[in-house]
């Protein structure tokens with residue numbers, strides 16, 4: 192077993208391999224943290240195992256929509272902490288449809304926050320930890336076995352297991368059934384030409400390109416994520432050969448007119464935008480988030496889908512466990 196560390200922002204662990212946890216959650220992303228937080232708040236002994244040794248930046252637009260903020264507020268997570276940590280409140284949204292009928296709309300309201308992914312993940316993990324969840328980093332899980340009626344996950348035993356590993360295969364046991372969308376994104380530092388409270392979306396960008404890639408759902412984004420940082424990226428409804436070329440073309444068309452003195456902080460990366468379309472169970476585990484196909488790739492609104500599925504699964508697990516205790 193690889194050496195592991197307990198994250199320093201986590202409560203001192205009561206880690207003890209003879210303990211039978213009520214639930215082990217695999218993956219400390221959005222869905223896993225929410226689920227663990229809910230279960231711990233309801234008095235369960237919860238352990239989260241995260242493969243990464245620590246959180247780092249990941250490929251994401253960083254837009255926590257107002258729907259996500261509402262969901263987090265409903266479960267009493269105070270998202271103002273994100274703003275205090277340097278994230279950007281998004282109060283204006285520019286939507287630009289250059290392809291078909293030229294239409295530019297600027298709406299005002301509350302459109303949520305823009306943040307770095309590292310900041311979001313740390314915030315979510317702190318919430319779970321504060322509720323009593325134990326989190327161990329540097330603990331990739333590759334197999335889940337049943338021992339008597341318990342789940343055996345690495346060296347830990349649990350009554351319930353939750354798979355929250357995002358849009359990835361879990362070893363060879365789950366096949367990638369659908370890859371509905373792709374995205375490529377980059378974090379840049381730039382002086383604001385648009386307001387730092389304004390997120391921009393350029394729709395139907397494909398029609399500008401020689402690829403003749405037609406889809407209303409194809410778009411390019413520019414999202415303020417605090418501290419003069421911007422997340423720029425492009426969403427593709429299906430993969431195509433020259434995604435990077437298309438991305439670079441959109442970057443040169445839009446970013447230079449929207450931002451000044453752009454410098455790359457994190458180079459562009461391509462990745463799938465949910466979902467694994469998981470159906471069926473691995474050892475009767477509960478699957479949540481992107482892994483369970485619970486993100487909405489058409490709108491890029493994966494974070495709200497992950498939050499919702501974490502909440503939903505925790506309620507179901509709590510009711511199952513309460514029923515068992517009551518019997």
Ligand SMILES: Cc1cc2nc3c(=O)[nH]c(=O)nc-3n(C[C@H](O)[C@H](O)[C@H](O)COP(=O)(O)OP(=O)(O)OC[C@H]3O[C@@H](n4cnc5c(N)ncnc54)[C@H](O)[C@@H]3O)c2cc1C
Nearest residue numbers: 218220221222242251252253254332357374480481493494
């Ligand atoms: C380029 C891009 C841009 C996006 N932009 C946005 C956006 O602006 N707004 C939005 O709402 N959504 C966006 N999304 C979607 C959003 O990021 C996902 O839908 C969301 O992160 C899904 O959450 P999750 O908890 O299911 O998975 P994740 O957040 O991916 O978390 C899974 C966790 O499990 C861990 N893990 C994986 N395998 C193992 C293992 N074997 N053992 C232990 N741990 C493991 C991972 O390290 C990770 O920490 C974007 C996605 C992409 C790719």
